[in-house]
Amino acid sequence: xxxxxxxPPQLGFFGMCRWAWRQLTTMRVALILLLILAxxxxxxxxxxxxIQDPGRVTRFLEENGVWGQFLDRIQMFDVxxxxxxxxxxxxxxISLVGCxxxxxxxxxKAMRSAPPKAPRRLGRMPGYVEFTSATEARTVLDTAQARxxxxxxxxxxxxxxxxxxxxxxxxxxxxxxxxxxxxxxxTMAIGSLFGYQGQRILIEGDTFTNxxxxxxxxxxxxxxxxxxxxxxxxxxxEFTSSFDATAPGSQFGQPRVFEAQVxxxxxxxxxxxxxxxxxxxxxxxxxxxxxxxxxxPEVTVRDAxxxxxxxxxxxxxxxxxxxxxxxxxxxxxxxxxxxxxxxGVFLPTATQNDQGELVxxxxxxxxxxxxxxxxxxxxxxxxxxxxxxxxxxxxxMTQMTDATGEPLTLQMGVGQTQELPNGGSVTFDGVKxxxxxDISQDPTQGLMLVSAICVLLGLGLSxxxxxxxxxxxxTDGRVEVAALARGEDPMVERAARDLAADLRTGDSDAEGDxxxxxxxxxxxxxxxxxxxxRIASGRD
Amino acid sequence: MDVNTDLAMWSxxxxxxxxxVYAIAMIAYAFDLFGGRELKQSEVATAESKPLRVRRTxxxxxxxxxxPEGGTGDSAATGGSxxxxxxxxxxxSGANGGSGHSDGxxxxxxxxxxxxxxxxxxxxxxxxGAVLTRALSVTRVPWGNMMEYILTATAITVVVFLxxxxxxxxxYLGTFVAGGxxxxxxxxxTVFYTPAAQLIPALQSYWIAIHVPIAILSTALLYISAILxxxxxxxxxxxxxxPAWLRFTKRLPASTDIERVSYTIAAVxxxxxxxxxxxxxxxxxxxxxxxxxxxxxxxxxxxxxxxxAAYLHARATRGWSPTKVAVLNLIGIASVxxxxxxxxxxxxxxxxxxxx
Ligand code: HEM
Numbered sequence: 092x093x094x095x096x097x098x099p100p101q102l103g104f105f106g107m108c109r110w111a112w113r114q115l116t117t118m119r120v121a122l123i124l125l126l127i128l129a130x131x132x133x134x135x136x137x138x139x140x141x142i143q144d145p146g147r148v149t150r151f152l153e154e155n156g157v158w159g160q161f162l163d164r165i166q167m168f169d170v171x172x173x174x175x176x177x178x179x180x181x182x183x184x185i186s187l188v189g190c191x192x193x194x195x196x197x198x199x200k201a202m203r204s205a206p207p208k209a210p211r212r213l214g215r216m217p218g219y220v221e222f223t224s225a226t227e228a229r230t231v232l233d234t235a236q237a238r239x240x241x242x243x244x245x246x247x248x249x250x251x252x253x254x255x256x257x258x259x260x261x262x263x264x265x266x267x268x269x270x271x272x273x274x275x276x277x278t279m280a281i282g283s284l285f286g287y288q289g290q291r292i293l294i295e296g297d298t299f300t301n302x303x304x305x306x307x308x309x310x311x312x313x314x315x316x317x318x319x320x321x322x323x324x325x326x327x328x329e330f331t332s333s334f335d336a337t338a339p340g341s342q343f344g345q346p347r348v349f350e351a352q353v354x355x356x357x358x359x360x361x362x363x364x365x366x367x368x369x370x371x372x373x374x375x376x377x378x379x380x381x382x383x384x385x386x387x388p389e390v391t392v393r394d395a396x397x398x399x400x401x402x403x404x405x406x407x408x409x410x411x412x413x414x415x416x417x418x419x420x421x422x423x424x425x426x427x428x429x430x431x432x433x434x435g436v437f438l439p440t441a442t443q444n445d446q447g448e449l450v451x452x453x454x455x456x457x458x459x460x461x462x463x464x465x466x467x468x469x470x471x472x473x474x475x476x477x478x479x480x481x482x483x484x485x486x487x488m489t490q491m492t493d494a495t496g497e498p499l500t501l502q503m504g505v506g507q508t509q510e511l512p513n514g515g516s517v518t519f520d521g522v523k524x525x526x527x528x529d530i531s532q533d534p535t536q537g538l539m540l541v542s543a544i545c546v547l548l549g550l551g552l553s554x555x556x557x558x559x560x561x562x563x564x565x566t567d568g569r570v571e572v573a574a575l576a577r578g579e580d581p582m583v584e585r586a587a588r589d590l591a592a593d594l595r596t597g598d599s600d601a602e603g604d605x606x607x608x609x610x611x612x613x614x615x616x617x618x619x620x621x622x623x624x625r626i627a628s629g630r631d
Numbered sequence: 632m633d634v635n636t637d638l639a640m641w642s643x644x645x646x647x648x649x650x651x652v653y654a655i656a657m658i659a660y661a662f663d664l665f666g667g668r669e670l671k672q673s674e675v676a677t678a679e680s681k682p683l684r685v686r687r688t689x690x691x692x693x694x695x696x697x698x699p700e701g702g703t704g705d706s707a708a709t710g711g712s713x714x715x716x717x718x719x720x721x722x723x724s725g726a727n728g729g730s731g732h733s734d735g736x737x738x739x740x741x742x743x744x745x746x747x748x749x750x751x752x753x754x755x756x757x758x759x760g761a762v763l764t765r766a767l768s769v770t771r772v773p774w775g776n777m778m779e780y781i782l783t784a785t786a787i788t789v790v791v792f793l794x795x796x797x798x799x800x801x802x803y804l805g806t807f808v809a810g811g812x813x814x815x816x817x818x819x820x821t822v823f824y825t826p827a828a829q830l831i832p833a834l835q836s837y838w839i840a841i842h843v844p845i846a847i848l849s850t851a852l853l854y855i856s857a858i859l860x861x862x863x864x865x866x867x868x869x870x871x872x873x874p875a876w877l878r879f880t881k882r883l884p885a886s887t888d889i890e891r892v893s894y895t896i897a898a899v900x901x902x903x904x905x906x907x908x909x910x911x912x913x914x915x916x917x918x919x920x921x922x923x924x925x926x927x928x929x930x931x932x933x934x935x936x937x938x939x940a941a942y943l944h945a946r947a948t949r950g951w952s953p954t955k956v957a958v959l960n961l962i963g964i965a966s967v968x969x970x971x972x973x974x975x976x977x978x979x980x981x982x983x984x985x986x987x
Pocket of ligand 1: 115116117118119121125183184186187188190191265269272550553554578939940943944947
């Protein structure tokens with residue numbers, strides 16, 4: 092680096108690359124990248140995101156004009172697939188590789204080489220105890236070596252000392268952690284390339300056959316192969332729910348049970364399952380998840396000739412209130428004379444509020460009520476422009492009016508029928524439940540789980556295995572025990588004291604001295620040093 | 632499915648009782664830390680050790696001791712605890728299992744602190760009683776909405792604190808633990824108050840018994856670590872310039888010692904947070920068909936995680952002073968709190984179970 096900055100003109104392309112690479116793989120840059128990553132992730136929580144709710148993004152764009160367009164141009168609504176967000180984590184990944192590879196090599200070497208020799212002045216080590224001993228140097232060193240081995244140290248014997256090291260697992264853990272992080276990120280990317288996500292709404296009695304056309308929406312990964320869709324069918328037999336009718340305050344009316352009875356058919360074999368919010372039904376690698384539910388009023392429409400031109404349940408979408416007030420549209424293209432359309436609100440438990448308006452006060456079907464207005468004219472279904480089934484294009488239609496010329500409002504309880512001004516009629520037959528399911532497949536989930544577990548294990552080792560070097564040196568009857576922590580190690584002083592105590596106890600035994608007071612829990616207690624030990628940590 | 636409203640009412644009563652005791656405990660602890668008359672005595676007692684602390688270098692022990700091996704040993708001596716100043720400052724650190732207070736303080740009979748701890752134990756008993764009665768009133772885990780989450784998280788914070796002080800004298804944190812818990816409980820029975828009720832289907836999963844308590848534990852650990860980080864910063868400033876308004880920090884151990892405890896707790900908190908994140912992802916797969924979808928809660932859990940990863944990195948990076956590293960710790964806890972309050976209440980997302 093120094094060379095490079097000193098002579099920039101001669102750096103050349105490769106020199107530049109080398110310089111950039113070395114910068115990128117420093118801890119300092121990794122740290123800055125981490126901080127930027129944290130910052131860069133935040134806008135995605137402040138602004139609506141397309142991956143979550145494209146509808147909200149569209150609304151935001153409509154409401155915010157130029158400002159919104161600017162934000163869109165800088166990918167603020169697709170933060171996590173944006174160029175800038177991707178660059179940050181890609182740089183981090185590259186930095187990680189550049190960091191992990193040499194470190195792995197280094198660690199591999201360290202694990203296979205002997206612990207380093209003792210430095211000249213052991214007294215400077217954070218853990219240090221010395222004492223005099225009458226025992227022969229060789230015996231002391233033998234004992235020390237055996238003792239350290241038993242404690243899991245790797246040891247090497249030199250002329251006047253034993254060198255020992257433990258805690259290689261710390262670095263191993265750290266490397267496992269960083270590598271697993273890399274693998275996890277790659278796995279995530281690959282999973283999104285090969286998997287898919289689809290949505291489908293099923294009314295009670297409906298059967299879903301797993302094929303592309305059966306999905307209401309389908310988001311495949313770039314390399315997803317539609318032929319790999321597993322062959323199965325799923326029927327919604329029944330959906331039950333219950334809501335809290337007793338709790339006070341904000342808890343009143345909250346959902347308590349959502350339960351769908353479904354039948355899956357795989358290879359001609361049928362099986363019943365209970366599908367719940369936290370209990371997906373799995374068919375091979377594909378999962379079916381319960382993500383929503385609502386009411387589908389059954390309505391029969393007759394045209395002026397009395398012929399049934401529409402019959403059956405229509406999905407009404409709950410607006411989000413606790414009473415499940417839902418909106419929906421019924422399109423009747425095949426009526427004699429002119430096409431018809433109805434826009435309606437469904438109230439599971441219709442009640443009048445203080446202002447005299449009809450609202451739904453509870454989510455269960457206590458007083459189901461359907462309120463609709465009707466239109467006649469061209470539904471626009473043949474225009475070739477795809478239409479939402481949840482909205483009515485009323486531009487080329489006229490609203491139905493009653494005898495006084497006021498807009499017509501149809502209000503019906505279950506079983507009731509209302510006449511239409513054009514001679515037809517509408518009947519509210521009943522209500523069915525429907526569910527929304529996500530169906531998805533991610534072939535990499537198993538690998539993801541394994542990497543996540545490795546991340547956690549690696550991290551635990553990396554943070555809590557003490558890595559420590561110890562030396563025991565004997566010079567002219569003076570025994571020095573020293574310990575050096577590599578990384579955080581609150582026990583380093585104690586390790587030296589404990590080992591010294593062990594050695595001394597053996598020493599004392601040999602001399603027939605029963606004083607075994609070298610208690611390691613009394614750090615500053617130099618009175619224990621009957622043989623003249625000096626305890627570094629207790630130096631005053 | 633039923634709710635025992637009597638028990639739920641008892642729980643509320645116990646919360647209020649615990650709050651009263653916490654308030655008194657906080658005052659007792661505050662007296663121990665900031666109390667007037669005793670401080671003058673201790674000033675005299677610690678006067679001579681002050682110059683040593685001022686000389687403390689800013690390198691953390693980690694990075695220095697990780698310096699290349701070899702015979703010189705000089706680099707190890709610069710900031711390691713073997714340097715003269717270092718060994719004095721490090722006395723009484725956790726490594727020795729001794730008291731966390733510095734020399735002059737060790738002799739001070741800390742009656743106020745003892746009263747504080749006794750009251751804290753009493754408050755903790757009432758508090759745990761409140762958690763248990765709440766759990767029994769709904770016969771499920773007591774963390775189904777924000778109010779219950781706070782109730783349980785604060786109980787765990789106090790229990791963690793009480794466990795820590797049996798191993799290491801960090802009673803100087805008492806004011807902030809009791810105070811923080813008091814404030815949080817106050818919020819839980821006012822703005823976050825939620826009547827006892829059963830869980831919504833989205834929360835009915837055994838994962839709530841795995842993911843949430845670990846999140847709570849992480850929050851408790853990271854909170855304690857953050858208070859330590861604040862004290863570390865104040866103490867370091869006192870060691871540096873000794874402004875009068877920081878005189879109370881004489882009663883704290885050396886900033887390097889506080890830093891070490893703060894780091895160790897944050898490291899444990901980071902592991903549990905990692906677990907929270909992973910368990911959350913597994914639960915998300917079960918509930919929402921994908922393990923990661925950048926939901927606003929997921930985003931902030933990720934942000935918190937990255938900030939603490941940066942904190943751990945900064946600690947091991949040359950050129951980052953302990954104070955700067957501690958600031959990262961504080962940014963970390965700020966994002967934890969943001970994640971729990973603003974994100975839960977104001978942001979749209981799938982985690983809409985605040986109960987508000
Ligand atoms: C994806 C981005 C990264 C994340 C989330 C991450 C996370 C972490 C965490 C949580 C630790 C703490 C574990 C410990 O202290 O032992 C750590 C340690 C470490 N990381 Fe990273 N890291 C990332 C990238 C990098 C890169 C790019 C480098 C190399 C430049 C690097 C080098 C290190 C080193 C050397 C340590 C050990 C520090 C010590 O001795 O305490 N990391 N990393």
